[in-house]
Amino acid sequence: MSGTLRGILEAAARGVFPPPDGGVTVVRQHSPRDAGVLAFTAHSVVFTDEDEGWVRAALGALDCDGLAAAMNPRFLAGFMERTGRANDTVDQLSVAGPLPGPAPLALTETDALAHPRIATSRRRRDEVRAWTADGGLLVLGRGVGGRLEAAVEVDEDARHRGLGRALATAARHLTTEAVWAQVAAGNARSARAFQAAGYRPVGAEALLIAREG
Structure with missing residues (x-):
């Protein structure tokens, strides 16, 4: 090892x-x-x-x-x-390999740094990039151990349409390396979306972060 x-x-x-x-x-x-x-x-x-x-x-x-x-x-x-x-x-903690070809939905890269999801990612990850879709957001950045981590967010009025799964799948089309996802144990909706997008659970993680202020 x-x-x-x-x-x-x-x-x-x-x-x-x-x-x-x-x-x-x-x-x-x-x-x-x-x-x-x-x-x-x-x-x-x-x-x-x-x-x-x-x-x-x-x-x-x-x-x-x-x-x-x-x-x-x-x-x-x-x-x-x-x-x-x-x-x-x-x-x-889940991981999935990269996929060839274009993402399964239209994405527009954004630099809306004030967005809460993007702001949180920038505090906890390096090389953060973000894309918007109709009703959703995808963020990629380098986190624990330099791994590439994905986070997705779906607007409330866009739920139950498979958008979370599509965003998680899109992350795999935007890179040539493994993509990781950290999902809170109680967030069943997000866990289902990532599993449906082909991410396989490999373990659990307790991340200790520096206190702010």
């Missing part, structure tokens, strides 16, 4: 995962911005610039199933306190 966060993610995009041995791998952050935990089947990856000894001591102090220790709320709370970071949610 690669010893870097980027290498682990690139392998996962190819369907190659850490061994399901109940273990925890600790790697350095890819960038100062992103720290957190990846949970694959029976193996977790903690990416942080904190001392590995602290990570393993904090995990060892938990009275819980070792398979879930790195996603245990008490560990995450301690991780946040240690680093001064915050966490919004635990996301389902």
